[in-house]
Amino acid sequence: MIKIDSIKKGIVIDHIKPGCGHTIFKDLGLHKVGYTVALIKNIPSIKMGKKDLIKIENEIDLDMTMLGLLDPNLTVNIVENGKITEKIKLKLPEKIKGILKCKNPRCVSTIENITDIEFTLIDPENKIYTCEYCDTPVKA
Amino acid sequence: MLKDRHLIQPGDFTVGEIQGLFELADQIMESPEKYMDVCRGKLLATLFYEPSTRTRFSFEAAMLRLGGETIGFSEPGSSSVSKGESIGDTIRTIGCYADIAVMRHPKEGAPLLASKKSVIPLINAGDGGHQHPTQTLTDLMTIRRYKNRLDNLVIGLCGDLKFGRTVHSLVKALSRYENIKFVFISPNELEIPSYITDKLTSEQYETTRSLEGSLGKLDILYMTRVQRERFFSEEEYLKLKDYFLLNAKKMEKAKSDMIVMHPLPRINEISTDMDNDDRAVYFEQAKMGMYIRMALIMKLLGVE
Ligand SMILES: [Zn+2]
Numbered sequence: 001m002i003k004i005d006s007i008k009k010g011i012v013i014d015h016i017k018p019g020c021g022h023t024i025f026k027d028l029g030l031h032k033v034g035y036t037v038a039l040i041k042n043i044p045s046i047k048m049g050k051k052d053l054i055k056i057e058n059e060i061d062l063d064m065t066m067l068g069l070l071d072p073n074l075t076v077n078i079v080e081n082g083k084i085t086e087k088i089k090l091k092l093p094e095k096i097k098g099i100l101k102c103k104n105p106r107c108v109s110t111i112e113n114i115t116d117i118e119f120t121l122i123d124p125e126n127k128i129y130t131c132e133y134c135d136t137p138v139k140a
Numbered sequence: 141m142l143k144d145r146h147l148i149q150p151g152d153f154t155v156g157e158i159q160g161l162f163e164l165a166d167q168i169m170e171s172p173e174k175y176m177d178v179c180r181g182k183l184l185a186t187l188f189y190e191p192s193t194r195t196r197f198s199f200e201a202a203m204l205r206l207g208g209e210t211i212g213f214s215e216p217g218s219s220s221v222s223k224g225e226s227i228g229d230t231i232r233t234i235g236c237y238a239d240i241a242v243m244r245h246p247k248e249g250a251p252l253l254a255s256k257k258s259v260i261p262l263i264n265a266g267d268g269g270h271q272h273p274t275q276t277l278t279d280l281m282t283i284r285r286y287k288n289r290l291d292n293l294v295i296g297l298c299g300d301l302k303f304g305r306t307v308h309s310l311v312k313a314l315s316r317y318e319n320i321k322f323v324f325i326s327p328n329e330l331e332i333p334s335y336i337t338d339k340l341t342s343e344q345y346e347t348t349r350s351l352e353g354s355l356g357k358l359d360i361l362y363m364t365r366v367q368r369e370r371f372f373s374e375e376e377y378l379k380l381k382d383y384f385l386l387n388a389k390k391m392e393k394a395k396s397d398m399i400v401m402h403p404l405p406r407i408n409e410i411s412t413d414m415d416n417d418d419r420a421v422y423f424e425q426a427k428m429g430m431y432i433r434m435a436l437i438m439k440l441l442g443v444e
Contacts, residue, residue, distance in 0.1 A: 106268050108249040112227055133249020134270055 021052025143442030179208030186212030
């Protein structure tokens with residue numbers, strides 16, 4: 001098994017669904033950075049069978065809202081001096097702004113330039129949010 | 141305190157705040173002469189991005205009867221709106237001239253968007269098929285007027301329950317009161333959506349196809365338009381429309397103090413042979429609408 005706790009200071013994103021690591025890697029823009037990053041795929045996991053994992057040897061500002069939306073089952077570990085100092089269990093954000101778009105053709109957002117529509121979580125199981133303007137549900 | 145607030149959806153006001161509106165509306169109805177000057181020098185802007193003569197008249201009559209004045213447009217073609225001005229810019233400019241504004245818009249959420257930029261109180265007078273809070277207040281006011289209460293009632297809602305915005309808002313608003321039972325009467329095609337009934341317990345409602353069969357247990361019957369275009373075929377429409385038509389004959393089955401409401405305009409779902417029945421209150425309902433709007437304007441402007 002590949003050793004995964006070898007970074008000194010940075011972030012480890014754990015419990016990524018197998019096959020999804022690549023998408024998250026790209027969504028975070030890690031394929032373009034200059035510091036040390038690693039994407040490890042298909043690690044055997046007792047809980048998940050298999051999992052993907054991302055290691056980032058740098059202090060970066062992770063967008064937890066975005067990450068939670070991508071996969072609420074992720075764990076984000078903050079590593080300092082080679083040790084995990086904080087474990088963050090992600091969850092679906094209750095409110096999100098500026099990420100989702102409303103698909104209702106009758107919504108005012110289709111005729112006005114609104115970049116910060118707030119969506120509210122109404123069904124966590126199915127990741128359903130509603131538009132603040134027209135209450136139309138959308139799947140995140 | 142409702143001063144300087146907006147009314148975008150019925151839930152914006154608490155049950156207590158709505159009660160305050162009813163009480164003021166009662167007083168206005170009782171002695172209108174006391175209120176004929178309270179809004180002197182105040183200006184109401186009516187921003188109607190789609191025409192709705194009935195609603196606009198109701199607001200304008202309300203303001204004029206309080207001694208205020210009105211300005212506005214009744215279709216966007218005749219205003220700077222047609223030149224592509226944003227809703228935010230329009231409401232900001234209007235706020236320089238007027239003291240309070242009313243907006244009707246074909247797009248859902250337009251009044252909410254406007255309220256975020258507005259420096260004066262804004263009232264939603266209907267945004268597409270979405271919200272129409274002053275209609276809901278009118279309905280509640282009418283029920284309270286005739287039943288002397290808003291709790292412990294059995295209310296039948298009949299017709300297009302699938303697309304009927306007034307019905308959805310009224311159900312939501314009434315379910316904030318104690319012991320309300322809803323009887324949803326509609327053809328299969330126009331049944332009440334599950335996202336409305338999901339918020340009710342099974343004791344709180346029943347669904348049925350039969351208007352005649354449910355009439356006897358109702359305290360209130362709320363009729364709505366059944367539009368031809370909602371049906372797959374003309375044949376289907378003709379087959380079903382009589383089921384949901386109310387006439388004097390069917391009314392024999394109703395309680396002697398049941399009231400019949402309708403948001404108007406009606407098409408043919410209430411036969412005109414009903415109009416002289418004391419239980420038909422749909423024209424009175426329109427009057428209640430004006431009084432509740434008078435109370436609303438006063439509260440939002442903070443005049444007493
Ligand atoms: Zn929307």
